[in-house]
Amino acid sequence: MASEMRSIGKPTPRIDARERVTGQARYTGDVQLPGMLYARVLRSPYPHARIVRIDVSKAKAMPGVHAILTKENCRIQWSSGDSRNKRLLFNDPVRFVGDAVAAVAASDRHTAEEALQQIVMEYEELPFVLDMEQALAPGAPEIHPGGNLSPNNEGERAPETDQRGDVERGFAEADQVFEDVYISKHHNNAQMEPRVSVAQWEGSRLTVWASTQGISNCRRDLAKDLGLPLNQVRVICQYMGGGFGNKNQCHDFDLMASALAKETGRPVKLEFTRAEDFVAVHGRWPTKQYYKVGVKKDGSLTAIRMKAYSGMGPYRKGSGGVAGAQLYRCPNVKTEVYPVYTNMAVSANYRAPSYPQGVFGIESLMDHIAHTLGINPLDFRLKNMTEKYHDEVPYSSYGLRDCVTRGAEALGWRQKWHPPASDRGAQKQGVGMAMGYFGAGLGMSSAVLKLNPDGSLQVHVAVTDIGTAAKTTMGLLGAEAMEIPFERVSVLSGDTDRAPYSVGESGSRTTNYTGYAVVTAAEDLKRQLRELAAQSWSVAADAVQYSQGAVYMQDRPDRRTAIAEILKGNPDGLIAQATTDPKLKGVSRNSFAAHFVELEVDTETGDIRILKYVAAHDSGRILNPLTAGSQVKGGVAQGVSMALREELLYDQMTGIPLNPGYYGARIVTHGDVPDVEVIFVETADPYGPYGAKSVGEPPIVPSVAAIANAVFNATGIRIKELPITRSKILDAAPGVRLEGGRA
Amino acid sequence: MKSFVNVNPKSLDEAVAVLDRARAQGKKAALAGGGSDLLGMLKDHLVQPDLVVNLKSISGLEGVHREGERVRIGALTTLDEIARHPLLVERYAALAQAAGLAASPQIRNVGTLGGNVNQRPWCHYFRQGFPCFKNGGKMCYAVAGENQFHALFGGGPAFIVHPSDTAPALVALEAEFKVMGPSGAKIIPAEKYFILPREDVLRENVLGENEILAEVILPAAPSGLRSTYLKIRDRQAWDHAIVSIGAALEWEGGRCRKARLVLGGVAPIPWRVPNAERLLEGKSLGEALARQVAEAALAGAQPLAKNGYKVPLAKATVRRAVLSLLPAA
Numbered sequence A: 001m002a003s004e005m006r007s008i009g010k011p012t013p014r015i016d017a018r019e020r021v022t023g024q025a026r027y028t029g030d031v032q033l034p035g036m037l038y039a040r041v042l043r044s045p046y047p048h049a050r051i052v053r054i055d056v057s058k059a060k061a062m063p064g065v066h067a068i069l070t071k072e073n074c075r076i077q078w079s080s081g082d083s084r085n086k087r088l089l090f091n092d093p094v095r096f097v098g099d100a101v102a103a104v105a106a107s108d109r110h111t112a113e114e115a116l117q118q119i120v121m122e123y124e125e126l127p128f129v130l131d132m133e134q135a136l137a138p139g140a141p142e143i144h145p146g147g148n149l150s151p152n153n154e155g156e157r158a159p160e161t162d163q164r165g166d167v168e169r170g171f172a173e174a175d176q177v178f179e180d181v182y183i184s185k186h187h188n189n190a191q192m193e194p195r196v197s198v199a200q201w202e203g204s205r206l207t208v209w210a211s212t213q214g215i216s217n218c219r220r221d222l223a224k225d226l227g228l229p230l231n232q233v234r235v236i237c238q239y240m241g242g243g244f245g246n247k248n249q250c251h252d253f254d255l256m257a258s259a260l261a262k263e264t265g266r267p268v269k270l271e272f273t274r275a276e277d278f279v280a281v282h283g284r285w286p287t288k289q290y291y292k293v294g295v296k297k298d299g300s301l302t303a304i305r306m307k308a309y310s311g312m313g314p315y316r317k318g319s320g321g322v323a324g325a326q327l328y329r330c331p332n333v334k335t336e337v338y339p340v341y342t343n344m345a346v347s348a349n350y351r352a353p354s355y356p357q358g359v360f361g362i363e364s365l366m367d368h369i370a371h372t373l374g375i376n377p378l379d380f381r382l383k384n385m386t387e388k389y390h391d392e393v394p395y396s397s398y399g400l401r402d403c404v405t406r407g408a409e410a411l412g413w414r415q416k417w418h419p420p421a422s423d424r425g426a427q428k429q430g431v432g433m434a435m436g437y438f439g440a441g442l443g444m445s446s447a448v449l450k451l452n453p454d455g456s457l458q459v460h461v462a463v464t465d466i467g468t469a470a471k472t473t474m475g476l477l478g479a480e481a482m483e484i485p486f487e488r489v490s491v492l493s494g495d496t497d498r499a500p501y502s503v504g505e506s507g508s509r510t511t512n513y514t515g516y517a518v519v520t521a522a523e524d525l526k527r528q529l530r531e532l533a534a535q536s537w538s539v540a541a542d543a544v545q546y547s548q549g550a551v552y553m554q555d556r557p558d559r560r561t562a563i564a565e566i567l568k569g570n571p572d573g574l575i576a577q578a579t580t581d582p583k584l585k586g587v588s589r590n591s592f593a594a595h596f597v598e599l600e601v602d603t604e605t606g607d608i609r610i611l612k613y614v615a616a617h618d619s620g621r622i623l624n625p626l627t628a629g630s631q632v633k634g635g636v637a638q639g640v641s642m643a644l645r646e647e648l649l650y651d652q653m654t655g656i657p658l659n660p661g662y663y664g665a666r667i668v669t670h671g672d673v674p675d676v677e678v679i680f681v682e683t684a685d686p687y688g689p690y691g692a693k694s695v696g697e698p699p700i701v702p703s704v705a706a707i708a709n710a711v712f713n714a715t716g717i718r719i720k721e722l723p724i725t726r727s728k729i730l731d732a733a734p735g736v737r738l739e740g741g742r743a
Numbered sequence B: 001m002k003s004f005v006n007v008n009p010k011s012l013d014e015a016v017a018v019l020d021r022a023r024a025q026g027k028k029a030a031l032a033g034g035g036s037d038l039l040g041m042l043k044d045h046l047v048q049p050d051l052v053v054n055l056k057s058i059s060g061l062e063g064v065h066r067e068g069e070r071v072r073i074g075a076l077t078t079l080d081e082i083a084r085h086p087l088l089v090e091r092y093a094a095l096a097q098a099a100g101l102a103a104s105p106q107i108r109n110v111g112t113l114g115g116n117v118n119q120r121p122w123c124h125y126f127r128q129g130f131p132c133f134k135n136g137g138k139m140c141y142a143v144a145g146e147n148q149f150h151a152l153f154g155g156g157p158a159f160i161v162h163p164s165d166t167a168p169a170l171v172a173l174e175a176e177f178k179v180m181g182p183s184g185a186k187i188i189p190a191e192k193y194f195i196l197p198r199e200d201v202l203r204e205n206v207l208g209e210n211e212i213l214a215e216v217i218l219p220a221a222p223s224g225l226r227s228t229y230l231k232i233r234d235r236q237a238w239d240h241a242i243v244s245i246g247a248a249l250e251w252e253g254g255r256c257r258k259a260r261l262v263l264g265g266v267a268p269i270p271w272r273v274p275n276a277e278r279l280l281e282g283k284s285l286g287e288a289l290a291r292q293v294a295e296a297a298l299a300g301a302q303p304l305a306k307n308g309y310k311v312p313l314a315k316a317t318v319r320r321a322v323l324s325l326l327p328a329a
Helices: A017-022 A109-118 A132-136 A167-173 A215-226 A252-264 A274-280 A355-373 A377-384 A400-411 A470-482 A510-537 A625-644 A703-715 A726-735 B012-024 B038-043 B079-084 B086-091 B093-101 B105-110 B113-117 B166-172 B274-280 B287-298 B310-324
Strands: A037-043 A049-055 A065-070 A100-106 A120-125 A160-164 A176-184 A196-202 A205-210 A233-236 A268-271 A287-295 A301-311 A333-340 A427-439 A445-451 A457-460 A489-492 A544-547 A550-553 A574-580 A590-602 A608-618 A677-680 B005-007 B029-032 B051-054 B064-067 B070-074 B176-181 B184-189 B212-218 B225-232 B243-252 B255-264
Touching: A037 A109, A037 A252, A037 A274, A049 A100, A065 A109, A065 A252, A100 A109, A100 A252, A132 A301, A132 A333, A167 A287, A167 A301, A176 A355, A196 A252, A205 A215, A205 A252, A215 A233, A215 A252, A252 A268, A287 A355, A301 A355, A355 A377, A355 A427, A355 A625, A355 A703, A377 A400, A377 A427, A400 A427, A400 A590, A400 A608, A400 A677, A427 A703, A445 A470, A445 A510, A457 A470, A470 A489, A470 A510, A510 A544, A510 A550, A510 A574, A590 A703, A608 A625, A608 A703, A625 A677, A625 A703, A703 A726, A726 B310, B012 B029, B012 B051, B012 B176, B012 B212, B029 B038, B064 B086, B070 B086, B079 B086, B079 B093, B079 B105, B079 B113, B086 B093, B093 B166, B093 B225, B093 B243, B113 B166, B113 B212, B166 B225, B166 B243, B166 B255, B225 B310, B243 B310, B255 B274, B255 B287, B255 B310, B274 B287, B287 B310
Parallel strands: A037 A268, A205 A233, A301 A333, A457 A489, A608 A677, B005 B051, B029 B051
Antiparallel strands: A037 A100, A049 A120, A065 A100, A160 A333, A176 A287, A196 A205, A196 A268, A287 A301, A427 A590, A445 A457, A445 A574, A544 A550, A590 A608, B064 B070, B070 B212, B176 B184, B176 B212, B225 B243, B243 B255
């Protein structure tokens, strides 16, 4: 099949690269409408407080101020802002520093901002709690009635539990039992484009230019929260500047802009500052993971137990999951995760939401176990790695073992691995590895394809392209399925008025969901073409074949009739629509990865320099090696940043975040990111279009753990709390002898 | 940001007069050089001036000029120009290196020497608008808070560290600052320019409200002078020094005639370490002496709860800097 591929598998530049780099692309922030007002949001300076008095009279009297919303005149519920509790646009009590308390629309941004200063908002401070375990302790301030353990999907106050076998029996059978604690921190998605929304009413019809990962869901949520029929809401996002999971669904700023536009009768633009973006939306949930693992002398696992806490902030927007244990074959596994309310910034989806922090924990611990047992960490993984989901369900396609072996070879693992802290002198080199997996299933999306009479193809899909090159992928799939050149395909996307439902770009599933619909609709177009030809030739439809933009009688492949000829006299061309909902049958579907790092730690300065980075990925068949490779490199950059730098620091006394923004959070720059050698282990997945699996989220999954393990191999220092800062290295360094080996 | 009046003076005298008048009227004025930091502080409401005096409208404040064996650098000279200037790179390496390691390429293109020297602190508490000493309040939140980036020396009542990269280099090179005020120009040695919080917690230097830093003067580079600026930072661009050192050593016959070692990132001012300098003077340098110098430089450090790592870090930085200045054999 591969030899027949025309568009797929070739490195193809993004369909809109020119528009993006020349400034022609119109992002949401670029939208300017006649009479448009500008909005700004006032936010709580307290982590937990009751509002006792609001006076907007002075602000309202300012020239240029058109409308002010507070809890007193706006009771709109932001339903996707909390899946457990009723979260309004403006809440009382406020539950974190940055919780919105008022929004102002004014003739310009500065007037709006000055008006915020004139709003009187008096608070009665309440006790607050930032730490997840303290939030569950008796007597902790209750953030919502009923306590700080967030209810599960069934509404029960119980941890999310996953169990197979009997861990106690497993520990009894073990020769050695390891217990350890790993900690990860809240850090922000830090996408380039800040949050922005422009809302305009025309009569009873609302149009919102959003910066969203999913226009269909954004429209659904807006209609729901504003009480509008779906046909009265249009959401547009032609170009978007990234989100990494924090622009799913509709957001409070979409609702605020819509409400202010309604109130004023004018279009309203609401754009967040970078600092607001860091504290007021959401980042990755922090975790504290307690592990207990039983092993036999030969290194085989008898039991894995994990009890973990996830800090969700005061509103439940994400699962709080802690993934990782599934990487290992083990008969007895029990994981319990407690999603906890705190008065920190909200935590929810950030690229592979549950994974990199959990994999940091389990892969650090497995590395430690291998080291303690005197087994090379590579061999330990080859012995214990998962081969079936939960040791029983086969994977739809499986390339993890090849990722591990090929990645190890590319790094030179067998030559470079040495016992920890072997290097003499202050600069110590080491290698580390970690495995990763990511579960993205299949699901429902739609596509409409229009085949024009000249044979060119329009693909109508509701994708927004958050940086994954999804528009390009949809075009490639259309071209491949129709067997026509990619240049003959245009993609019409990012507008709910001209595209059918798409699940949205989250969960690494656009190719699997929407792409599948594109391919299915193309099959329908080809059927229609064959039928048209059969009618005009007065033959049975199954006697007609289609290939490469032409039809022909099965027995006369040399006499081809082009699409344009078939569609002559058919001015509208052909339209096909597909809504697919394929189901997995008896298999589990995962993408896999293994990352290998060689780095140098300067034990006198704490500097960590990555010398070589190999990322081996099984994402099924790679539809576009150029953009898929970019996904891997971007994920590694975020992994490096998460491993070594990022943490939203809080002042413990006041509950105020200290370092929001690119500077304060010390997010890595180009100069800090290594060259990444990308290896694709191409398995042919029977479910994805042309064998594809997910590639968007997996690249960040093993990165953090691989770096942490390399730091251990270099120095003998096992850092169990992210990020691996200079101070942690230097605080531990006195225990490292410069001659090599631990003191 | 709060509305303000922009003033475009044509001369330093006019600018000083504007400042003087503002002060007399009880108005707040801010000086804008490159503006790269000022603009952010305006937007964050950290400074709310009634007028902004735009120094770019004054000609003659830019450029690197030789004057005999001395070098005069206008306060509006960009960091990028300083980093690339052949004379500075050759004779005053510490300054050129410091300018080249400051901030990011974009900021170095517009950011000026004067702005870098006079930069306000980057303490998270100050920049987040906490009512701390530096913001006119009554406490230093870092003392019991997140103090991993704070001072080892000279702290109290505020524990900020001076954020400038060029300042330690200029103190090490014995530069002088030419300051214009209502009574004309005065020359202040770089070392005397910076002041500790205990002298005035609202300022980091002696510059008065009606004064302008106009020029930096580098003395003749003595024979045998070798200098460097070594900066420890968390990322390769856009980061202030966790710890840094401006080091200038004069060599004669294989021995150090004179040493100037000035630490950055450890104190509210560029922190000179005379005891460490004296250990070098009259000696030839080897690994053992470099370690003694590093120990001496950090003697008396008073770490807070979370910045103890800066002590070994600064020792390593001192040792490496002085060893890098060994004269060619």
